[in-house]
Amino acid sequence: QQQVKQSPQSLIVQKGGIPIINCAYENTAFDYFPWYQQFPGKGPALLIAIRPDVSEKKEGRFTISFNKSAKQFSLHIMDSQPGDSATYFCAASMNSGYSTLTFGKGTMLLVSP
Amino acid sequence: GAGVSQSPRYKVTKRGQDVALRCDPISGHVSLYWYRQALGQGPEFLTYFNYEAQQDKSGLPNDRFSAERPEGSISTLTIQRTEQRDSAMYRCASSATGASGAVFGPGTRLTVL
Numbered sequence: 001q002q003q004v005k006q007s008p009q010s011l012i013v014q015k016g017g018i019p020i021i022n023c024a025y026e027n028t029a030f031d032y033f034p035w036y037q038q039f040p041g042k043g044p045a046l047l048i049a050i051r052p053d054v055s056e057k058k059e060g061r062f063t064i065s066f067n068k069s070a071k072q073f074s075l076h077i078m079d080s081q082p083g084d085s086a087t088y089f090c091a092a093s094m095n096s097g098y099s100t101l102t103f104g105k106g107t108m109l110l111v112s113p
Numbered sequence: 114g115a116g117v118s119q120s121p122r123y124k125v126t127k128r129g130q131d132v133a134l135r136c137d138p139i140s141g142h143v144s145l146y147w148y149r150q151a152l153g154q155g156p157e158f159l160t161y162f163n164y165e166a167q168q169d170k171s172g173l174p175n176d177r178f179s180a181e182r183p184e185g186s187i188s189t190l191t192i193q194r195t196e197q198r199d200s201a202m203y204r205c206a207s208s209a210t211g212a213s214g215a216v217f218g219p220g221t222r223l224t225v226l
Contacts, residue, residue: 004155032213034213042219043117043204043218043219043220044204045216046214089156093213095211099211100169100212101146102158103155103156103157105153105154105155
């Protein structure tokens with residue numbers, strides 16, 4: 001049973017575009033939703049995270065939108081740059097983030113110059 | 114060091130051999146997590162520790178897998194009688210504040226021939 005479903009698997013946008021990556025979860029006990037960025041040969045690095053008491057969180061060019069009733073959340077990257085090319089993972093956790101993370105399968109993003 | 118370190122970075126072994134993978138967390142981090150990441154997939158939880166106590170081992174695939182953290186710092190993940198299906202990237206993460214603050218290491222790429 002895949003508890004966190006992520007789409008699309010891969011995404012190509014031009015520089016300046018706004019890639020959107022979507023995730024859906026099933027377990028209503030999840031209450032912490034982070035996004036990780038992973039470059040080739042490196043471990044995942046925390047990018048931004050949201051808790052279900054807010055519908056949107058913005059940090060620099062990265063925005064998470066959260067829809068609790070639909071059990072969905074998404075990552076938007078404003079003014080995308082070639083340096084944003086990486087694999088992005090959504091994840092979910094319980095107990096305000098103190099439980100372990102359940103990851104989506106990842107989205108490989110390529111931002112063309 | 115400043116980050117999580119893992120050794121070896123690459124391990125090639127023959128089917129049936131035992132392997133031990135080491136994780137050196139960030140100094141002072143209470144929690145330590147082991148994940149397995151197959152190619153093109155998100156990290157999959159294996160087990161985690163708070164200090165030296167193993168809190169959850171529900172993700173270990175079978176009894177060939179075990180982990181320890183005897184002094185609450187360095188951890189070892191041991192796989193006995195390795196099988197080809199054990200081939201994957203094994204990632205360690207540590208945190209001072211639960212899974213939400215987890216910092217991932219570079220991983221150990223295990224290949225079982």
